[in-house]
Amino acid sequence: MAMKALTKPTIYQVAQLAGVSIATVSRALRDSELVTEQTRERVRAAARQLRFTPSGSARSLAEGRHAANGIVFPDLVGPYYAEVILGYEAAAAATGSSVLILATHGRRDPAAAVRDLAGRVDGLTVLGRTVGDDVIGQIAASGVPVVLLARDPVPGVDSLRAANASTARALAAHLAGHGHRDVTFLGDPEGSPDVAGRFAGLRAGLARQAGTELHLVRPRGLDLQAGEEAARALLRGRRPDAVVCANDEVALGVLLAAEAAGLRVPGDLAVTGWDDLLAARFAGLTTVRQPMRELGAAAARWLHRRITETKRNEPARAARRRILATEVVVRRTCGPHEEVQQQ
C-alpha cells in the first residue's frame, strides 16, 4: 500500500515523478492555459499519487500576498461576536480570503499578538476594546489595511458600527411613554464604546422628558452573572422604575434576580436589554436588534477594497465611516401594553 509520508512532498517530487519541470507543475496545478491537456493530466496524477498539497507559506511569499485576513475580537462569549465573525467569514470567502481569528481576552500581551497577526495577513479587522489607538495607528501606517468595527474611530482608518445613541434615545422615549421616571442604566460606559454610546443616548433621550432621573450602575462585566449580581445589590436599595441594561445578557441576569426577589416584571420593574439574542425572545425581553452578520460582512468587504487598492498602489481614498441602523424590539418587559405586541 501507500508508503508512509515521512516528509511532506514538494513540487520537486511531483515534477520528477511526472517527468516535467517544477514550472510546469505549478502551471498545471493552477489550471494555466499554457499546458497541454496531456501534461496536465500527467502532473495531476503525480500530485494525487504523492498527495501533494502546495505549501501555503511558500506560495504566499512568492505571490506577495497572504490570501488571508484577520479579525480581532475581545472574546467570543455570547452570540454577538459569533454572528459578526460568521458574516465576516462568508464575505471573506467570497473574496478568496481565509480568516485568522484572534481573541484578545485571556492574553498576556494583546498588542504583541495583534502585531504578529498583522504580519500574517493582507488586512485586519479590529473589534471593540481589544487594543489601543497606538497599535491600530502603527499597523495601519505600516501598510496593512485596517477596518475598525464597533470601536471608536482612529484618524485615517475606516470604521463601521451599529447605531447606539440614536436608538437609545428612542428607547428612552419609549420608556418615558410607559411612565417610567426613575431609570437606572446598568453598564460601564468606560468599558466599551458601544456601551458609552448607549448610555449617552439614553441620557440625552431622558433629558427631553420632564421629571425623569437617570442613575448609573456599573456591573462587574457584561454577562448573565454580572447582571444578576448587580441587580441583587440594586434591588436591595431604592428600587428604580426601569433598568436599562448594556446588553441582553446583563438584562437576563436582572430578570433572574428580580424573580428571585419576588418582583414582577414589568409590573414592579421594567427591564430592557440590547442585542436581541435568541434568549431575549423567550424571556419576553424588550431590546434592540443589531445587524450583526451584516456588520461582519461589511467589514470584510471594506477590507477587501482597501487591500486591492493598496496593492494596485492607487491613491488611497479618505477613511470611510458608516453606522448601520438598529431598531427597538418591543416585548413584554418594558411595561404593560394595551394591545398584544408580537414580534
Next chain:
Amino acid sequence: MAMKALTKPTIYQVAQLAGVSIATVSRALRDSELVTEQTRERVRAAARQLRFTPSGSARSLAEGRHAANGIVFPDLVGPYYAEVILGYEAAAAATGSSVLILATHGRRDPAAAVRDLAGRVDGLTVLGRTVGDDVIGQIAASGVPVVLLARDPVPGVDSLRAANASTARALAAHLAGHGHRDVTFLGDPEGSPDVAGRFAGLRAGLARQAGTELHLVRPRGLDLQAGEEAARALLRGRRPDAVVCANDEVALGVLLAAEAAGLRVPGDLAVTGWDDLLAARFAGLTTVRQPMRELGAAAARWLHRRITETKRNEPARAARRRILATEVVVRRTCGPHEEVQQQ
C-alpha cells in the same frame, strides 16, 4: 513627519538603517542571546522607526512550520460552534498557534477549501458533517495531523465527541418516567453523526420501556424555523405525548408552534432539546448540556501533541478516541414535577 509606507519594510531595510546584517536583525528581534544589548537596542529602534513587521509567510517558510492550525465547521449559527471555537482558540493560543477558521456551509467546493487550508496550517480540526472520509484520509495521509470533532471516526485519525447515545437513553427513561408513551423524534439522523447518536440512544432507551412507541420526523434543518414548521405539521395530525428534538433551536421552534396552536407545555405536550443554550433556560426547556468549550480546547491540545510528535519524527501512536460526558438538564417542558426543579 513619517513618510508614506509605499512598500512594506523588510528585514533588509532595518539592517541597513541599523548598520548591521540581516542575520543580526533577525537575532536581535527574536531576543537571541547572541547580540549585544547595544546592538539590540539599535536594531529595535530601527525596526520601530520603519514600523517593521516580519512577514509571516517568509518566517513560516524558513522555520518549516506555520504556527497556525485550522478548524473546519459547517456553519456558525447558534452558540454551539462559537463556544467550541472559543475553547479551541484559547487552547491553541496557549501553544503559540494562530487559528484559521473555515465554514463550509455556503461553499461551492468544501473539499477544495479544506485541502487548501491544509496547506496553510500545521494541523487541522474537522467538525461534523463538513467533508467526507476520503478528504480526511488524504489530508491525514499527506502528513497533516487531523483531529475529528463530533464526527464519525476515520481509521487512524484521533476523534473526540460528546456523549449522545448514553444520555439520550437516560432522557428516554426520564420521559417514560413521566408517563409519556408516544414519542416523536424531530431531527434527521442522516444529517449529522450527533443527531444519529441521539436518535439511536432514544430508540434504545424507549425499547426498554413497555408500551412505548417512537416516531421519526425530519425537519427541514436544525434552526428555529425548521422546528416551528415541522411542529405545525406534526400537531395537525395525531399528537404525540412528547417531542424529543435534535437540538435546542428546533425545540424552541416547537414551543412557539405549540403556543400558537393553543397547546400547553408540558400539559398537552412534552418537549425536550439538546445543547442547553441560554435561551433554553429562559424557555424552561428540558435539554442536555454539552461541554462545548472543553471539546474545542481538548481538540486543540490533541492536535498540538500530534504536531510536535510528527515534527520530531517520533513513532506515531495509535489514534485516540474520547467521548466527553453530557448530562440531562431537567426543567419544565418534559412534564410536571412534584417539586420545583431549579437550575
Next chain:
DNA sequence: TTGAAAGCGTTACCAG
C-alpha cells in the same frame, strides 16, 4: 558577537 550565504517551496519572467 557578527556576517555571509545557503536554503525553505512556490510563482513568474524570460528564453527556447
Next chain:
DNA sequence: CTGGTAACGCTTTCAA
C-alpha cells in the same frame, strides 16, 4: 507549450 532560474523575506548554519 515547456524549462531554467531569479526572486519572495526570513532563519540558521558555518566561519571569522
